[in-house]
Amino acid sequence: MNNITYFKDQFEQLQEANPKGTIANLRQNGFDEFTKDGVPTYRDEDWKYTNVSSLFNKEYQIAENSSVTLVDVNALRLPGYKQANELVFVNGRFMANLSTIRSEATDLIVLPLEDAAKGEYKDIVAAHLNQSSNYLNNGIHALNTSFIDGGVFVHVLKGKEPEHAVYCYHILDARENPSLALPRSLVLVDESSKLQLTESYTTLGSSDSFNNQVMEVVVKENAYVEYYKIQNDVANASQVSSTHIRQIGRSYVHTVTITLNGGIVRNNMNLVLDAAGNETHLYGLYLLKGKSHADNHTLIDNLKPNCFSNQLYKGIADDTSTAVFNGRIMVQPDAQKTNAYQSNKNILLSENATINTKPQLEIFADDVKCSHGCTIGQLDEEAMFYLRARGIPKESAAVLLLQAFAADIIDQIKPEPLRSYVSKLIYEHLAIQ
Amino acid sequence: MKEKPDTLEQAVLTEYKYGFVTDIDTDVIAKGLSENTIRLISSKKNEPEWLLDWRLKAYNHWLKLEEPKWANIKYPIINYQDIIYYAAPKPKKQLNSLDEADPELLATFEKLGISLNEQKRLTGVAVDVVMDSVSIATSFKEQLSEIGVIFCSISEAVQLHPELVKQYLGSIVPMTDNYFAALNSAVFTDGSFCYIPKGVRCPMELSTYFRINTENAGQFERTLIIAEDESYVSYLEGCTAPTRDENQLHAAVVELVAHTKAEIKYSTVQNWYPGDKNGMGGIYNFVTKRGICKGDHSKISWTQVETGSAITWKYPSVILKGDYSIGEFYSVAFTNNHQQADTGTKMTHLGKNTRSRIVSKGISAGHSQNSYRGLVRASKQATNARNYSQCDSLLLGDKCGAHTFPYIEVKNKTAIVEHEATTSKIGEDQLFYCKQRGIDAETAVALIVNGFAKEVMNQLPMEFAVEAQKLLAISMEGSVG
Numbered sequence: 001m002n003n004i005t006y007f008k009d010q011f012e013q014l015q016e017a018n019p020k021g022t023i024a025n026l027r028q029n030g031f032d033e034f035t036k037d038g039v040p041t042y043r044d045e046d047w048k049y050t051n052v053s054s055l056f057n058k059e060y061q062i063a064e065n066s067s068v069t070l071v072d073v074n075a076l077r078l079p080g081y082k083q084a085n086e087l088v089f090v091n092g093r094f095m096a097n098l099s100t101i102r103s104e105a106t107d108l109i110v111l112p113l114e115d116a117a118k119g120e121y122k123d124i125v126a127a128h129l130n131q132s133s134n135y136l137n138n139g140i141h142a143l144n145t146s147f148i149d150g151g152v153f154v155h156v157l158k159g160k161e162p163e164h165a166v167y168c169y170h171i172l173d174a175r176e177n178p179s180l181a182l183p184r185s186l187v188l189v190d191e192s193s194k195l196q197l198t199e200s201y202t203t204l205g206s207s208d209s210f211n212n213q214v215m216e217v218v219v220k221e222n223a224y225v226e227y228y229k230i231q232n233d234v235a236n237a238s239q240v241s242s243t244h245i246r247q248i249g250r251s252y253v254h255t256v257t258i259t260l261n262g263g264i265v266r267n268n269m270n271l272v273l274d275a276a277g278n279e280t281h282l283y284g285l286y287l288l289k290g291k292s293h294a295d296n297h298t299l300i301d302n303l304k305p306n307c308f309s310n311q312l313y314k315g316i317a318d319d320t321s322t323a324v325f326n327g328r329i330m331v332q333p334d335a336q337k338t339n340a341y342q343s344n345k346n347i348l349l350s351e352n353a354t355i356n357t358k359p360q361l362e363i364f365a366d367d368v369k370c371s372h373g374c375t376i377g378q379l380d381e382e383a384m385f386y387l388r389a390r391g392i393p394k395e396s397a398a399v400l401l402l403q404a405f406a407a408d409i410i411d412q413i414k415p416e417p418l419r420s421y422v423s424k425l426i427y428e429h430l431a432i433q
Numbered sequence: 434m435k436e437k438p439d440t441l442e443q444a445v446l447t448e449y450k451y452g453f454v455t456d457i458d459t460d461v462i463a464k465g466l467s468e469n470t471i472r473l474i475s476s477k478k479n480e481p482e483w484l485l486d487w488r489l490k491a492y493n494h495w496l497k498l499e500e501p502k503w504a505n506i507k508y509p510i511i512n513y514q515d516i517i518y519y520a521a522p523k524p525k526k527q528l529n530s531l532d533e534a535d536p537e538l539l540a541t542f543e544k545l546g547i548s549l550n551e552q553k554r555l556t557g558v559a560v561d562v563v564m565d566s567v568s569i570a571t572s573f574k575e576q577l578s579e580i581g582v583i584f585c586s587i588s589e590a591v592q593l594h595p596e597l598v599k600q601y602l603g604s605i606v607p608m609t610d611n612y613f614a615a616l617n618s619a620v621f622t623d624g625s626f627c628y629i630p631k632g633v634r635c636p637m638e639l640s641t642y643f644r645i646n647t648e649n650a651g652q653f654e655r656t657l658i659i660a661e662d663e664s665y666v667s668y669l670e671g672c673t674a675p676t677r678d679e680n681q682l683h684a685a686v687v688e689l690v691a692h693t694k695a696e697i698k699y700s701t702v703q704n705w706y707p708g709d710k711n712g713m714g715g716i717y718n719f720v721t722k723r724g725i726c727k728g729d730h731s732k733i734s735w736t737q738v739e740t741g742s743a744i745t746w747k748y749p750s751v752i753l754k755g756d757y758s759i760g761e762f763y764s765v766a767f768t769n770n771h772q773q774a775d776t777g778t779k780m781t782h783l784g785k786n787t788r789s790r791i792v793s794k795g796i797s798a799g800h801s802q803n804s805y806r807g808l809v810r811a812s813k814q815a816t817n818a819r820n821y822s823q824c825d826s827l828l829l830g831d832k833c834g835a836h837t838f839p840y841i842e843v844k845n846k847t848a849i850v851e852h853e854a855t856t857s858k859i860g861e862d863q864l865f866y867c868k869q870r871g872i873d874a875e876t877a878v879a880l881i882v883n884g885f886a887k888e889v890m891n892q893l894p895m896e897f898a899v900e901a902q903k904l905l906a907i908s909m910e911g912s913v914g
Contacts, residue, residue, distance in 0.1 A: 045503070049842075239514035304780070333831065348846040351813070361837045366858045373853040376843045 003056050007034070008063055011146050022117050022126045028131075030145025037139040046138065049324040049356045052294040055210050055238050060180035061178040062147065064236075066090045066173040068204070073098050076169060076202045078107050078230075080417035082200075086164045091173055092181030092211070093150030108160040113151035113186060123154060128218050129186050132244035135270050135299065136214075140240050144214045146184045151184035155224075161194035165415065168199040170213070172237065175205030180212070184218070186216040189225055191249065193386050196415060203237040208263070211239035221275070222250025226414060227265040229267070231259040235290055238263035240246060244270045256388040256412050258422055259286040259294045260429050266295040273300065273307040273335075283411035284313035287402075287429055288321035288353070295324035298342075300337035314409055316402060317353035328360040329370055336367040344374035347405060399430045405429075440628075443576045462519045471619055474519050477660040478588050478622070481595060491608035492616030498612045500778035504775040505804040505836055506744050508717065516682055520647035524572050536663070560623045561586060561641045563654055573637065582666075583628040586640050587655055589723055590626035597628055600661055605688040605752070613684040613719040614745075617653045618785070621686070624654035629664040629695070637893050643672035643683075645705075645716070651682040662728065667698040672705055672741070679709075682744060687719045693728025693755065698879050699738070701888055701911070702901050705741035712771025712800070715743025722749035724756030734761040735778065736892040738901040743772060748806065750779035753787035753815075760789040763889040767905060768801030768833070777807035777824075777838075782815035791822035794886050796832035804836040811848035826856040827885055829878070832867065879906055 010030050018024055031211050041048040041093045068090045077086070087110065090100040094112060117125040128146055156162060172179040189195045197217075203209040206320040218392050219225055229241065239262065245253055259265055271280050300309045309329070319325040346355045359372035379401050387397035407427050413419040458886075462473055475485040500511070500755055521905055561584065577584050584592060591599050608618035625641040645652050672683075683705060690698050700845040708715025718741075750759030762778035780789035789809065797803040803826065811818040822847040826835035837854045861882050869879035883890070883902060888897055 336831070346843075348843060348848070350845055353844075353846065355841075355843045357841045359837070359839060359854070361826075361854060362834070363826070363836060363856050363858055364834040365826065366831045366833065368828070369855075369857050371853070371855040372837070373851075374839075374841060375852070376841065376848065376850040378846060378849070422832075 003058075003060070003368045006060070007143065007146075012416070013214075014147065014149055014280045017116070017362045018149075018334065022122070022129070023114060026130050026145055027146050027148055030142045030148070032075070033133075033137070033142035034139050034146055035140060036133045037137070040138050040140065044138065045208055046326075050131065050264065050293065052240065052264065052266070055264060057132060057256050058178045058208055058210070060210065061177040062091070062180055067264065068171055068173055069100070070098060072171065072204060073169065076171070077202070077422045078198065078418065079337040080165070080169055080415065081167060084167045087166065088153060089168065089170045089181070089183050091171075091179055091350070092183040092213075093154040102164045103162040106327060107157060107160040108164075108166075109155040109157065111153045112262045113148065113184065114279065115155045116153035116186075121155070122162075125153065125186065126374070128188065128216065131246060132214060132242065132270070135244065135272070135301070136268060138244055140208065140212055141214060141242060144184060144212050147182040148205045154185065154187040156189045156193040159188040159192045165196035165198065168197070169202045170199065170211060172201075172203040172209035172211055172243065173205065174203050174207035174209040176207070178200070178208040178210070179203070179250070180210050184213070185214045185215045187215065189219045189223040192222040193221045194224045196226045198230065199237065201233045203234050207236075209237045211237070211241065213239065213241045215243050217243070219245060219249070219251045219253060221251065223249065223251045225251070226255070226256040229255070229257045230263055230422060231257070231262055233262045235261060235292070236263050239265045240268070242268040242270070243291060244272070246272040246274055246279065247278045248274045250275050252259055252279045254281045254412070254414070255283065257284040257296065258409070258411065259284070259296070260425060261286070261289075262294070263419070264293045266297070268299070269295045270299045271301070271309065272303065273309070274303045276306045278303045278304070278307040280307070280309040281412070282309070282313075283313040283409050283412040285406055286315040287406065287426065288316065289318045290321060292321045293324075295319070295326070297326045297328075299328045300340060302329070302331045302338045302340065304334060305336045305338070306336050307335065309340045312341070312408065314345045314354070314405060316349060317355050318349040320350070320352040322354045322356070325357040325362060325370065325374070327358075328362065329372070329411070330361040331368050331370065332366050333364045336365050338365065338368040338370065340370045342372040346374070346376045347378060347402070348376060349378075349406055359431045402430050455504060459481055460521045461517055461647060464517050464649065465885040466516070466518060467512045469517050474620060474622060475518065478591070482862070483599065484591060485610070486528070487603070487870070488619050491615050494609055494620055495615035498615055503735060504747060504806070505802065505838070506773045506775050509517045509787070513616075513859055514808070515646060515649070516651040517649050518653070519622055520650040524888060527646070536686070542680075542731040563623055563625070563641060563643045571848040575725050577635075580633055580636070581630040582633060582635055583626065585626055587624040587657060588625045590657075594843045597659065597843065598626070598657070601657055601688065601690055606686050606721050607726050611721060614686050617655060617684050617721070620830055621653045621655040624647065624685070625855055626656070626658045627658040627666060627668065629660045629666045631661040632663045634664065635666040638667050640669040640671070643670070645681060645683065647685060648678070649681070651684065654685045656685070656687040657688045658697055658699070658786070660692060660697050662692045663694045665696045666851050667894055668700070669894060670701045672703055680715055682717050682719055683719070687722040687749075689733055690726030691724065691726050691728065691731035691733050694730045695728065696732040696734075697724060698734045699724070699749070700897055700902075701728070701896055703737065703739045703741050703745070704749070704904055707741045707772050708743040710769065710770045712743070715772070717740065718742035718745045719749060720747040722747065724750070725752040725753065726755050726760060728758075729755040730757045730782070730866045731755050732759040734763070734892070736763040736889065737765070738889070738893070738904065739764065739766040739774060739776060740904050742774075748777045748778055749791065750781070752783065753789065754783045756784040757786045758784055759787070762791045762793070763892045764793045765796070765886040765889045765905070766794070767796045767873040768803045769796070770801060772801040774802070775804040775806055777805045778808070779808040780820060782809075782811040782818035782820070785814070785816045791820070791824070792888055793824035794889055795835055796829065796885070797824040797826065797835050797884060798829040800832045802834045802836070804838060805854075806838040808840040809850055809852070811843045811845050811850065813844045815845050816847050818845060820850045822852040824854045826854070827882065827883070828856065828858045889910055
């Protein structure tokens with residue numbers, strides 16, 4: 001409970017410093033909700049398989065200042081960074097001095113969230129920020145909302161297709177104390193524009209870290225979005241990462257989530273299809289070792305007719321790891337002619353690993369085509385035999401097959417330097433026994 | 434779809450066929466539930482002390498529980514004090530043969546299409562008939578007892594075979610299992626009891642027919658089936674209730690035990706009164722059914738056709754404890770008007786080389802909500818566990834809902850689990866194909882739905898399959914438009 005007192009103190013300090021405005025109100029609502037709901041337990045259906053209570057019994061510091069420098073940032077840049085806008089978050093705060101914006105201001109605007117909420121984007125922020133709470137009504141999301149501070153607002157302007165992608169580096173400085181980060185961002189992809197967004201996470205130091213992130217993306221008519229999330233942090237780095245994408249105009253969204261390492265990793269990937277004719281593709285890959293626990297929750301809420309969505313999540317669980325997948329497709333009464341597909345495939349490699357999967361369909365419209373499938377199995381014995389009969393050692397054969405299993409998802413990473421980078425990461429990850 | 438033709442409007446008005454009330458002398462106790470109610474039920478049934486203690490223990494546990502809220506169903510709060518917990522046609526004297534039964538009773542069942550007299554002559558099915566709280570008659574008892582099969586009401590079993598009842602009652606569904614199981618354990622009034630001795634293949638289908646007759650009465654029956662080593666039994670269950678405006682509660686518990694190499698096939702055609710087309714009245718069917726494959730190579734198979742009840746809350750499950758044991762679940766759930774169904778199964782793989790198969794077909798029409806909820810769990814010891822699940826939903830109309838909530842938990846690396854589900858409406862091309870050949874829309878839909886459900890219907894014993902198909906057709910009437 002120390003933690004809760006700590007949060008309360010921090011929250012009150014924050015509110016005292018910035019008592020007015022849209023964001024302060026949201027914070028207040030968020031904190032009220034957090035006080036009411038508390039931390040979810042296994043009794044909450046959405047958290048049945050992921051116990052987050054252990055993340056809340058540490059002496060976190062929501063650190064204001066950090067000694068993270070450009071040298072640290074250099075060490076974790078993703079390939080292709082020279083062509084990208086790099087947004088750096090340290091302990092959940094957007095650091096303008098460490099970030100590099102390469103796009104023209106006529107294409108892409110990056111502002112601290114507080115500034116956006118006051119200036120010309122006032123109405124937009126008020127209209128779109130925290131819409132996610134309608135779907136993510138749990139204490140963890142509320143905690144993020146109560147500490148909206150130092151967030152970022154990204155706007156891709158109407159009709160613009162910036163040639164520079166956006167990379168977000170989340171750095172958690174756990175060199176001295178356990179680090180808690182609560183980053184919040186709002187991304188607006190305007191009409192007929194295009195955005196390629198990649199997020200990666202790094203914990204510095206050996207203490208525990210907990211990244212409780214919420215990113216909201218609003219996609220307007222005719223826009224095109226690619227979103228990549230690469231989670232390859234250290235074993236004591238945990239995160240609850242919520243991405244709430246609302247397609248409010250007929251648009252296209254493509255997301256890939258890669259989870260390789262980490263402590264407890266929970267991803268909420270929400271897609272709200274709030275316009276007719278939307279198209280959405282969700283892909284995910286989780287390759288777990290050691291004690292990692294990865295939980296991918298996806299939600300596709302079809303509100304309007306003629307939407308198409310496709311989901312493919314694949315995973316491998318080794319050692320004592322646990323993989324959870326929960327895919328939920330909702331088709332509301334108005335959403336006739338919805339086509340929604342979902343598939344979840346898992347390989348269990350160890351005696352002590354666990355896989356829990358729960359694909360859900362909730363359908364209130366009749367003229368729909370929805371399907372889901374999931375499998376849990378092992379490496380194909382015949383394929384193993386084929387390879388070994390050709391002189392390939394057992395371990396190499398297994399890596400080869402697992403790589404092929406992962407390839408479906410890797411291929412969905414469209415930008416080239418990133419795809420090779422992830423492919424290499426995965427190869428190395430699989431090859432280390 | 435196109436407008437409804439008049440004939441269909443007529444069909445909508447078709448009333449529930451089994452909705453009549455039989456005016457029969459009934460022994461009814463006062464409404465309400467307390468320790469005294471339980472003592473009264475127990476004394477009326479002349480029960481031994483241990484059973485009364487067991488009931489009271491269950492009751493005290495029930496008081497501590499809260500009604501489950503997780504199911505995808507909505508209903509007003511049930512007032513458990515407003516229910517009659519015991520109602521029995523009287524006089525309850527021991528019947529030696531069906532000829533001695535109250536003619537009014539026989540007529541009732543005649544009307545329901547269960548001609549007890551005819552059953553006597555026809556071979557094939559032995560029937561236990563339960564009206565409200567008590568078992569009225571059991572046919573073929575003698576023939577069955579010759580080969581050692583015990584088939585009687587559970588109250589009779591308590592008197593005649595207390596050692597068996599004591600050993601198995603509550604061993605699969607403990608009284609602490611859930612809210613409705615605890616309630617049932619406290620107040621159960623009757624039900625069927627079957628015991629198949631070692632090596633016996635039961636020569637006929639055993640069947641129980643449940644009927645709720647009295648107003649405000651709740652039905653709480655308890656069924657216990659024990660199949661000893663290398664035995665086989667096929668058991669059928671059917672049910673109906675009169676048309677009434679208020680909701681009635683039916684909370685049953687069914688327990689199955691299959692020993693080594695035994696096989697139990699349990700089929701249900703559930704046709705409780707579903708409420709009228711505005712959702713008034715109807716039975717709340719909150720049932721706990723569970724079987725255990727205790728011995729190696731044993732098999733339990735559940736088949737259910739769910740067309741009735743205002744609300745169905747039912748998950749027939751199998752615990753696969755013995756090595757090489759098999760669990761099966763075949764289900765057709767049809768909901769129309771304002772019906773709600775949240776049904777599915779649980780397959781718990783504990784033994785090695787265990788297999789399970791789930792085939793669930795949900796059909797929703799009108800304003801109904803139909804959910805499949807299932808759990809497949811392969812525990813750490815369940816080497817080579819294998820599961821295949823398929824659940825398909827068909828939507829007829831744009832006001833209904835179809836939902837699937839499959840939970841899959843695997844802790845063994847040699848387990849293979851597959852699940853697939855689809856939701857769609859009847860294909861325009863299929864309809865077109867039929868109509869082009871001169872088949873009218875309603876017949877065409879019936880044809881397609883029957884085809885959709887066929888995989889499950891095929892699992893039913895012949896006597897039931899015909900009835901079930903007809904039932905499906907009746908329930909569907911007027912849902913096409």
